[in-house]
Amino acid sequence: MRRLLASSLAALLLTGAALPASAGSFDDASKEEIRQIxxxxxxxxxxxxxxxxxxMQAREDAAKADEAKGQIAALREKLLRDGRDQVLGNPNGDVTLVEFFDYRCGYCKQAQPTLDELIKSDPKLRVVLKEFPILGPDSLVASRAALASVAQGKYKEFHAALIASKGALGDDKIMEIAKGVGIDTDKLKAAMQDQAIAGHIDDNHALAGKLAINGTPSFIIGDQLVPGAVDLDTLKKLVAAARGACAGSC
Incomplete structure (x- = not known):
């Protein structure tokens, strides 16, 4: 009985559950005995x-997952159909994967070959890229440059080259990479000053904030928010689940 009481009280204390109302009626000696037990x-x-x-962690994770699902549903159009975002894979695909990423993020670089393989293996997959620079000024410059490259029709090549780059990613390196994929860097620098680009990035940050996304990469597939680099099999299962759960495009 003493063992059962100790187990029950320990569970109550550790999980933050309320003690019985009668506990307040214990005298000091009884309380001390309970503490010792x-x-x-x-x-x-x-x-x-x-x-x-x-x-406790499992309950918190479940609560966060439920909250994220509600936010994803409320923000679905902004996540999937913001015309300013760039798209990889099939633009008319039946399932959309959204990635929030940063060009200086090592995990994003690690995840890119997996994402490329997923796109290659699934001709019905649509991938929305959310520029989400959070790792300092160089990240912001890289995102502004990438979005400015859209006007020259070079975003996909530039994006791939930036993600694949190694080492520091300062202004000179970004322009070197841009030139390497055939971008007119003078025009690029001018286009980077467009306030619409700054607004787009700000909107992505605001969207991430509503979803409590604070790291990269972060993926959204169906109603699931998946933080961090994910292996290919897991991504395939998530895409299949999303495809099975929705009718038509999702």
Whole structure:
């Protein structure tokens, strides 16, 4: 009985659940005995702490996932159909994957070959690229340059080259990469000053904020928000689930 009481009290304390109302009627000696019972039990069974923390984390993760689903539904048009965003894969695909990324993000670079393979293996997949520079001034310059390259019809080539680049990504390196894919850098620099580009990036940041996205890469597939670099099999399963859950384009 003493063991069961200790286990129950420990679970209540660790998970933040309310103690019985009658607990307030215990005298000081009884309270001290209860504290000692719980302490002794936790010393003998430290795994209870780990299990309780894991259970609490699971509940928090589930709550965040549910909240994200609601936000994704409310923001679906901005996520999937913002005409300013660039699209890879099939522009008329039946499933859309959205990626928030940063050109200086190592995990984004790591994820790109996987994303390329996914696009290659699924001719019905549409991929929306959300420029989301969060890793400093160089990231912002790279995103502004990438979006400015749209006017020269070179975004896809420039995007691929920026993602594949190694080392620091300063202004000179960005222009060198641009020149390497056939971009007129004088025109590019002028186009980068367009406030519409700054507004587009600001809107992406605001959208990410509503979805509690604070890292890159972050993917949205169907009603799922998936943070971090994800392996190919997982992405395929998520796309298949989204395809099975929706009728028509999603």
């Amino acid at each position: 719980v302490k002794d039990y936790l010393m003998e069974h430290p795994e209870v702490i780990i299990e309780s923390v894991q259970a």
